[in-house]
Amino acid sequence: MIPLLTAGVPWALMMCFLISSPLNSPNTFFLISGALGYPMAIAQIVAAISMGVTSGWVTSLLESKGYLNNQLRSPLSRTSPLPSVSGENSFPAKNPSSKPEAKTLGRVFWRSLCRAGTRRLVRQLAIFVFVASAIKILIPTAWITSLFGKDQWYSIPLAALLGIPLYVNNASSVPVTRTLVEGGMSPGAALAFLLAGAGTSLPAMSGLLVITRGRIVTLYVTLIFLGAVVFGSLYSLLCP
């Protein structure tokens, strides 16, 4: 990301990537499918892409007005221009020489199975599945329904707000969210919790805070929160 920023890639495109990337990944999609069902997983992926595109428009507008000048922390600076591209056909073209090969795919899959991050993910999943089961027994469902139930107008903004500090990562939050849904949390509130939480999780925020200044961080958190509330509400309307 840092090479892209220093190469002068517009903030609008960076914001698209920054917002959509932590919101979903193949792991997240399949974990949500397993725990909360395919409609929720599809809603999350649609929300991630829509929020990415919308954030691109909003950031582009603010960038054109000059609100986002000098938002890259020193010693990083956006001095060197992006290498010029000849002709109009500069959108990504498929490179025929780089077709995925079975051997390469097998190696990449094996590497992703063996890496330390995967072992940590499985460990966290096991721990938080246990935590989720404990929550199911220890926390009365009446509490969950009174805070996040379908009838509470504030359930979606509250879930989005709570997702900001409480979300650790998808392996930990997906089992807990499933328990909350079983306990009476509305599906819209669950989606808002997952969206706001994933976008403002510790890895995503720490990366952002190291390289960018206040306006970008404020814009990022605002876009994530508003997107979570809007898509949570839409999901509540479409899948009550």
Place this chain on the structure above:
Amino acid sequence: MAFESATVIFKDSAIFFLRLLPYLIAGLFVGAVLEVALSRYKEIGWLKHPGTRAYMMVSLLGVGTPL
């Protein structure tokens, strides 16, 4: 009573964990497929032209590759 609750928690956890594990492995496999497939978009020249199409492509890349 406490023993019964603990047994239920452990049993529920084990069943749920074993149910989620295949999904996690499927996610890792699809992640590997996308990593190989998206590696062809390494050139950044096309990022020079922002617009809805570029925003859509960047968002899709973001969703396909975790931060």
